[in-house]
Amino acid sequence: MNAPVIIDRDGLNRLISVLVGMGFQVVGPTVRDEAIVYEPLDSIKDLPEGFTDEQDGGIYRLKKRTDKALFGYSVGPHSWKKFLHPPERRLWGAEADGSDFEIKPEKLESPKFAFLGVRACEMHAIAIQDKVFINGKYVDPVYQVRRENAFFIAVNCGQAGGTCFCVSMNTGPNIEEGFDLALTEILDEDHHHFVVEVGSQQGANCLAQLTHRQARSEEVEAAKNIVAQTAQQMGRTLNTTDIKELLYENLEHPRWDEIAERCLSCANCTMVCPTCFCSTVEDVTDITGMHAERWQKWDSCFTMDFTYLHGGEVRASTKSRYRQWLTHKLASWQDQFGSSGCVGCGRCITWCPPAIDFTEEVLQIRDSATQLSEPT
């Protein structure tokens, strides 16, 4: 693709209007309720200018920066899945007529989202959800249309969060593919601008409508250095060597019982996880009993009725539910979809009320691994 270019803050602001003009709804990071969340943006004024965050197990705090950086923080509680795989949606309605009824599928809408500020780990998370919803034997048309319409403005991380471990998962911090435009924010005493890489023809078309200039080689170098520095700052690490075998062989490890004493089974980790895709359905009727609907909603393997069968729940204990979640992310996901289900974003650590640390738990199991005896 084209050589990297430079745009300034006004250029970024103009990019938002250009995308709006092309019919996109631009969504990106903004501050709400003392957290950085992803919501519709009108201009760069909506971005979390001058904010950063402090993250650790069970801890998330916004802080002011001393500069006017627009992307000077790590990922918050939201991920882009809320736009591509909506938290709740009606699948269809049904109208009864005597003992007969007809099913009316929900009209397939095709919103065009432009995602501004997608981090490397998040690009990988979206590619992982693609495998679940559109690359298999069955296709979810709602996800598919949203995914195909989406425009991606990725942002290289200028700093790592306290719970980040994308380097361990090989998912960052450098943005590699899948984007239309990729930005690196450069901020020093004299400059505040963005080195922009172009990843698609549509990205190039947008850029053509903005004031920009070719990036000088030292500017491109400076952007690379920023990402390289970020890679050195990871708050967490995870040794993924033979991790599938490690977990499969330790399904009865005593560590699961210890985790269960701390885990609240609150499902926060699954809600904030950018790859978790589980859903349930709910059937509703109106008061006349003549109109019924079926809704799909996000669900979590931590809820009690997730595994309900006649006769009770298969995973009744917290131990079994945590084990399912962690082994799914790191082990069985590989068998199912050919990659890890974890991108190292650290959200599950940050947003866990009792601060259970995914990476620490795997380390404990690895350090004291007992071989599971051969099941009979």
Add this chain to the structure above:
Amino acid sequence: MAGQMQPPGVNPMIPQTYRVNKFIRETHDTFSLDVVPKGGTEPMVFQPGQFNMLYAFGVGEVPISISGPKPGTQGMIHTIRDVGVVTRALHHLKKGQTLGLRGPFGSSWPIEESKGQDVVIMAGGIGLAPLRPALYALLEQRDQYGEIVLLYGVRNPEDLLFTKEFETWRGKYGVQVKLTVDTADREWRGNVGVVNTLIQRVTFDPLNTVAMICGPEVMMRFAVSELKRYGVPEQQLYVTLERNLKCAVGFCGHCQFGPAFICKDGAVFRYDKVKPFFGIREI
């Protein structure tokens, strides 16, 4: 295994409407719905062992194995035990009424792969339902198979399904049919005990036998170990697994069993593929 792709533009989450062609009372708590597409006459294509998602208006959807058509009948048959709110609502359906249907989904019994072999079918309770289309398929080409054995166990004699067909299977097709119950009543003259105990009463060549097993997990565990003891190789044992299902197409995540999605990789599995997870509690 069934591997047809989703046709373009079709949303696998949307049911089609079907009509109850026939309601069949099977036992005190179990019934069958023979259903045909509303306004359509196209023949329904499914493989023995596959299931459909049946929807009762305003109540919900449940996965139900396909248990027929019987030879000479048209509609797809679903044999259902009345155990929950949706199955209760389906129980109340009458001939001519409408239900929603998505499917068929899932893997199938190894009918082709078993040619030239003996076949041992082991069923517990309503587990006979998904095995009946397999039996029909085997009997349709009876000369392609060696011994065919049906070992069937239920709790009480009154729970036995499809009893009228046993004599045809025995007499016309030479199937070795053996029955057992957990608890006998005054009229029962047959075996009492778990279904495994029937294995010693039939003739088959273990090394050249394919076993198809469907029943409660505990029953299947014992069946597998007993058949292995007789010398049936693990790669020739087929079991079914049941878990909560919402979508049936691998989107909802509910039915995971270790690395398998029961909805799309199962419900019929070759035993050696799921063996590492088969005995683990709460997997």
